[in-house]
Amino acid sequence: MSMTKHEQILEHIELLPVGEKISVRGIAKNLDVSEGTAYRAIKEAEAIGLVSTIERVGTIRIEKKATDQLERLSFNELVKIIDGDVLAGHTGLDKILDRFVIGAMTEKSMERYITPGALMIVGDREGVQRLALMQGAAVLLTGGFDVSDSVKGLADELALPILRTAYDTFTVATMINRAISDQMIKKDMTLVEDLQIPLSRTYYLTTKNTISDYHQLVENTHFTRFPVVNKAHRLVGMVTTKDVAKKQDSQSIETVMTKEPRYAKSHMSVASVGHQMIWDGLEIVPVVEDSLNLIGIISRRDVMKSMQSSQEQPQMPHKLTDQIANQIVKKERSGQEEPVFTFIVSPQMVNNLGTLSFGVLNQIISHVVRQTILAKHNYHSVIEQISLYYFQLIQMDSEIEIDAQIIEVGRRSAKLDVCVTKDNMMASKAIVVTQLMDPV
The missing domain is CATH 3.10.580.10 (CBS-domain)
Structure with a gap:
């Protein structure tokens, strides 16, 4: 079956060396296709991770990252995350991790916290290891400890993995919590x-x-x-x-x-x-x-x-965008339809120099723009383009004020002028173009 022009362009892009710069006009000329066809194929290549568009550089071929097909966190995947090994219970590695429990209490106190599908994180405590296995939980040994042959036999019999890692309890708990959080974020994202x-x-x-x-x-x-x-x-x-x-x-x-x-x-x-x-x-x-x-x-x-439902629902504060949004405070202004917003720069939002990250500032402005359009015109919106000018560095713990004024509104798009001030002095300015969704 012959390939379509679209597929031919994608194949051509995939064969280009990493770092090669490409353009709609160049693709159209080299492959004898219309610029419209070339544009759509380049956009598809960007969506699947073959190319990336970088400001002031253009569109370049990048190394395609392997797609993470992980939908639920299994014990088998957990072994890779913690750089661990499996001591027993190999037949249970495909089981799904539901939650984890840190074995820092007495056996009697922790009984109510252990549930089937859980993971008990513990050190050299054989009683806790047995208790976890008997109640349907897998076991993760921190500090590189081993387990007795009888405990290994019980794990094999119940098909519950016993894993081991050299990391300490706090580190491994942080790693697992991050992995579970990543899966929750993926689960929350709506796909076609x-x-x-x-x-x-x-x-x-x-x-x-x-x-x-x-x-x-x-x-x-x-x-x-x-x-x-x-x-x-x-x-x-x-x-x-x-x-x-x-x-x-x-x-x-x-x-x-x-x-x-x-x-x-x-x-x-x-x-x-x-x-x-x-x-x-x-x-x-x-x-x-x-x-x-x-x-x-x-x-x-x-x-x-x-899309409207996802914007209206309160989000779990485990994504950086949610953390930023939660720190933005809306203030109504008498006599004006557009509200003004304030933001205090927390340590998580700064770069290595201790000043507000450029990416975080972009996200703050994007959030304020969407809220402004929603307040005045009752439309949800999608950011199309931001031209951002940074006049002075914004230090950690500074309070900034973000004022978005709507310049023009069309049938499909809106343009806004956004001023960011600190101590009554302009720190940044942006011109933002958005696409308007159907009215709320």
Whole structure:
């Protein structure tokens, strides 16, 4: 099966040496494709980690990182995290770690904390080791201790792992807590596969269908936009009312469809897909496999509902963005619709020089902009572009004031002027362009 132009571009990019600079115009010229096709392929390459766009440098080929497929933390994965080894209970390594308990109490006191699926972190205390195993918990020995043969036999019999690490209890507990936290964050992120309508409930047409077939499908479903696939079931186009207007019923769908449409893949985040749907005004986006075979669709309505819901819900403070948002204080101003915001620079938010990190300042401004648009226009928004100017360093423990003024609002986007002041002096200024989502 021959590759599409899109696939050819992705293959070309993947074969480029790491550090090679690429451009839409260069790809279009070298591979004899349209700049639109080159642009979409480069965006896809960026989404899958083949390239990265760096300010003032451009788009360059980067080393693709291996995708972490870990969805739940098993004892087998835990061994890798703690640089440990397995002393017994090898057949239970695929079991999932639910929580961990530090064995620093008396045996009687810790009984109520030990549950099946837990991990007991303990040193050279055989009584605690046996207690944990009998109550369905695995055992992790810190400090490099060993266990008796009888305890190993019990672990093998119950298929509960006994792990060992050279790290101390505090260090290993911190490592496990971080791993569990990372998994919680991944679990909370909504992917396309969580919202996509499966192929069994997707209406689509083939290149052999006619405009008459399109009208019949519209009459039966009351939808007006459909993916178009070829005989191999590969996505080749989209067809809408605009495409078929004033055309003969006998005309083939292939001759009127919009070719090389935008599409999504199941592993993509809903936020990234929604960003493009908002900007391009797309009501639905086909979902495809790597081979471009159609496997379903995702609708703008479902994406907007999901994105708005995620912004409205209180977030667990385990992500840096949540920590930053929680430290921003909103203050209403009499006589003005836009609120003003304050932020005290904590030690976690500074760089090695003890001043506010450039990335944190970007995040503060992004949060304030979204809150300002929500307060005045009742729209959720997605940041499209930030031009940030840093006039003076902002020291740790400083209190800054962030004032975002809306310059203009269009049907799809808004532009804001943001001033950051410290001690009544301007410390930073930004011009921010955002995409507007559907109203709340």
